[in-house]
Amino acid sequence: MPPTNSAQTDHILQNSARGFLIPGLGEQQQENGNWFGGRLGNSKKNGDGIVTSNNINGKGGVPIGGKFKAKAAAFSSSSSSSSSSSSSSSSADTTRSRSERERMLLEWDQRSNYRTDLADAGPGRVSSFPVSLFVNTNNHAKPGSSGTSSSSSSSSSSGSLSSSSLSQQLSSSGAGSGNAGAGASKYVPVTAVILSWKRKEGVKAVVAHLRKYPFIQEILIWNNSPDVVLSTHDFADRSTSSSSSQWYPNSNRTDSSTGTTPPPPPSNSWPSITVFNSVANLHDFSKYTTCTLAKYDHCYIQDDDWINLSMDSMYAVMVDNPASLITSTLPAMHAQQRSWTFQNPQLGLHTGFSWLGTGSFMPKRAVFKFMMQLGGSNLWKERVQLADLFFALWRNQYPIVLSHALAPLDQSSSWSGRIDQWSVVYEHMTDAMFRLTTVLSGTGVVHGSPHRVGAKADFVADEESPSFRDRHTRSSCSNDKCLFQTNVDMFPSPESIKWHPDSQQLQQQHQHRDIIQAHEARYKSLNYPKPDFVAMHTYHYAVDQDLSTCWQSFHALEKGSFFGLWFILPLLDLGERARSIEVWSTYENTLAVLVKHMAVKASVDGTNWMTCTGKTERATGSIRIKDLRCTDVGRKIGIQLDTRGIQFLRFEMKEPTTAPIEICGIRVGDMLL
Structure with a gap:
């Protein structure tokens, strides 16, 4: 209201x-x-x-x-x-x-x-990843684990790509990557950790949704409410149309765009489900203790009051960045979180905050490290319970954040509705930064230290690669088949502001919000987009399948600036219009610039790029590129590369622009984004 x-x-x-x-x-x-x-x-x-x-x-x-x-x-x-x-x-x-x-x-x-x-x-959302990628997963289980029979799937999800050639292509492309071991696929299985709180139907809906994704091979549910008892029997197979309607009330309606009825949640046998009923409310801390029990090397964490419609997109980012924290959040909150980045090269500080409850991938070893950090601190119980306000910051790394609209479930029985939530947030964040800065600076490590002697080794880390300035993935496409990329960041970089309050000032004020708010104000005194701009021109509007909403770059583009797409799977079949691309905008100057100064480039791996050619023409509110062909080692080919498909497209400026550009939609072949 x-x-x-x-x-x-x-x-x-x-x-x-x-x-x-x-x-x-x-x-x-x-x-x-x-x-x-x-x-x-x-x-x-x-x-x-x-x-x-x-x-x-x-x-x-x-x-x-x-x-x-x-x-x-x-x-x-x-x-x-x-x-x-x-x-x-x-x-x-x-x-x-x-x-x-x-x-x-x-x-x-x-x-x-x-x-x-x-x-x-x-109901219609199914994973693009072939089930066969994850059939034999016991080699990714933690040492000493025997695995479970549930990790061997007998059938693929309806609508998933399951060709053996695609599976072989994906598996071989990831050889030697990530933490799966030499020669193994980088497409590793994941344990999902769901935090439940008094919303039994919500957690059922989340489980039914996660079971559509073959990379989710294990589900651990921690029930924080002693008043509610959950059982594995609550999550029996819900593949029939009647039971799918229980979780998606309108799943039996016909899709107006395709004339078909969305498939029910598939009957998958791969995720084993374990439920923990807590005798007390452990709040956020239970996410991390539960992740330490995971069979696999990566955890996906979320609360029970959201459905994550970008699971494939987030997983694809995790596969390419297995050591990073990958999170998903609202555009408005992303705008806020960008002012919660902190860097100081003299201290080796390069960190940022992000919420985890709306969907996050993380390596399990980062959780073990966090538990070690907590063990070496003197945080009291109330602080530990709100561990989310410490975890991302204490990684001393910038999280990778996808900004897009989220799908809420029932969000009643709120804990924060009974408190001054922003006071809690600022108090805990200030404490987290006080402790992190103190440990990294080496001051107070013996007398009055908030952490044990030698704790600095738990927090020191080189900045992850790619560095913050080289991260260009901004949002998932609304169909979860691709991600939107651009090197035009509408927010100031973390390097714009140095975090340097002296330790004495922090120690005197670390119970208050003043220092963090002053840091925010310094960011927002720069060329920072206003809330109404973010609401009207956020990144995902370029790929939300709605031409009435548009991303705007906020800044004029330099030579070499680009926007583009990262497809979850290689483009193998683009339909009758496989060699054409269309880009929409309501800005006349944007269309003129795209016709005159835009180069289209394609890549199989995101590193080696081919320049594409084609006939560019103007249409009403758009430009069209027909007969698209790319150059690969001197020979002309289509957008499909033999058995390898293009996985990255980039629209790059050959000359600088005098004003920001606006993109309202993109069509690649028959795929409208």
Whole structure:
């Protein structure tokens, strides 16, 4: 529901990330009545333009939600007219203008951050990864583990790619990568850790969804509520249409774009399920203790009040970055988290914060290291229970964050609804940074140290590769078949601001939010996008299958700047239009620049690039590149490379632009993104 007073509205408009309860704080942190994360976030499609479902059918159809382009123009017009109105304007007109502006911003915030179309998207979502990649997984289990019979799958998911040639291609391409061992595939199995809190139906829905993904080979459920008892019998096979409807109420409806009924959750035998019923609420700490029990070397962690519709995308990023923390969050929260990055080369400090409860991949060894850090500290129980506020920062690494809309489930029984959540966040983050800075600086390591002598070795680390400036993956595509990439970052880099409060100041104030907020303010005094810009032009709008929403680069592009796509699997069959690409924009200057100064490049591995040629022509609101061909060792080929398919496409500027560009959608062959 909308804000109830002007003071609250002013606060929201100044910083939309603080206008909603925080996903991932404690167990599940969305209060059902909260205006942004609760009732509005869980609302159904209505007649006022808040529509998140798409009906682009791959044939150039007009998407649902076309009102939003007009709303954006109205928003800008409202802002402009408000700033230029004469002093003779009536108070009533000003109030109406302000109210309309606030309403439109709330709608854009809703659209950019939440997917309320789970009933449409959830049941039809299946993994792109072939089941055969994960059939023999015992060699990835921890030493001494005998594995389980559930790790051998007998059939593939409906709709998954399962050809033996594709499996062989993927397996061989990952030889020697990651932590799977020499000669093994980099496509390793994962243990899912689900934190449950008083929402039995929510955790059932999460389990039913995760069972669609063959890389999830084990599911560990930690139930933090002594008032609720869970059993493995609660998660029996739900592959029948009647039981799938229980978790996805509208799964029996016909998809309007394809004329088919979405398949029910598949009958998969691969994930073994173990349930732990806690006698007390251990809050976030239980995520990490449960991960240490995992059979496999990587954990996927999430709470029970979200459905992650970008599982394949996140897994693909994890496969290429097996040592990193991969997280998924709302665009508004991502904008906030970017001001929570901290660097100081003299201290060897390079870290950032991210929430974990909406879906995160991490190596199990990072969790063991965190447990060692906790063991060497003197954190009291209440601090340890909120371990999420320490884990990412104490890794002393920047997390890889995908920013896109999320799909909320029931978010009642909120813990944070009963506390001053932002006070808790800032207090714990300040404490985490105080301890990290103290240990890295070597000050206070004997007398008054918050950590044991010798603890510095637990926190010192070289920055992960690729470095922050070389990470270009921003968001998943809405169909979870690709990821959106660009080297044009709308936010200032961590190197822009140095974290250097002296240790005495930190020790005196580490119970307060002042220092972190001052750090935020320094970031946001730079060329930092406003909340309304993030809501209207966030990254995933370029690939959300809706031409009425658009990503805007915020900055003008330099020579060599690019945007592009990373496909989850190689492009082997693009249909009748396999050699054509189309890019949409409502900006005339963007289309002109793309026609004149854009080079199309393709890659199999993301490292070695081929320049593509084709005939570029203008269309209404788009450019089309026909007869696309790429150069590979002097010979002309199509976008398909023998048995290897293109996995990366890049649209690169040959000359700088004078203004930001806008991208509303991309079509590659018959795949509309």
